[in-house]
Amino acid sequence: MSFEPKTKVELDPPKDDVISLNYLSKCDGQHEGYPTYVAIKGTVFDVSGNKAYAPGASYNVFAGKDASRGLAQSSLKAEECRPEWQDLSAEHKKTLADWFTFFSKRYNIKGKVEGATNFTDEVEGASATS
Template sequence: MALYTTITDAITEYTGLSPTAFFTILAMMVVVYKIVSTMFVAADDYVAVKRDQQFILREPVQIGSITEQELRPYDGSDPNKPLLMAIKGKIYDVSRSRMFYGPGGAYSLFAGRDASRALALMSFEPSDLTGDISGLSASELEVLEDWEAKFEEKYVKVGELVSEKPSTTEGETKED
């Protein structure tokens, strides 16, 4: 109790305010601080904002005819390369949806790939990450067509896939 009296006396002496007025003003200042601080980006978020700004969204550039192997590096890991993804051999620039297809994105596994089979089957199986759509049912092909229509509408087509060179059959591996 002595401590309480000492504190309240000190408050009155130094501020000229009653302890009640002092704590009311203090509480109001905390509330104002909280409100004002929500209007700014928090220090931790600032780092994330700066990191995102590295990825300046560039105009899609035509890439022409490339192989599936050559498409791989366009998976978002290199900030200087566009993010590309293919459906039925058509390559789209999906850089504007980095949050989906970029590293850490829910659909990053599709980036740098022809994901036709996975999309037709609505599958995330690594073995379905291929442009091979053989053996699919009519309804699965219809699902794929819906995806194709969505991509045609939303993204710029920047090239097409050509088959691997006959001499480099090891390029067919799908392990990574």
């Protein structure tokens, strides 16, 4: 997976806003007046400008939710698009880390999912605050 965008992307400084699950669910590209967001490992990315996340498009399944597990498994199944990923294989965890890097070089970070506990796979000493 290539991490660098073909053309330079000027990103805003990452935000640390708390984004509720209710608000995130409305950021699925289908609610007028809402942006399109995808969360990975509790971090919310604004993918509004990418048509691939629009309703009916191939990646819309990831929009409006923390889709960590689906991305880790390269799965477009709606039931796999959920935040739990810590039980996956090392290979899937690397894929997820690669997706996180890919997104972080292309999309603005809008905040963290409220109550998210899936930032890391380390159980001991894991911190949800930065």
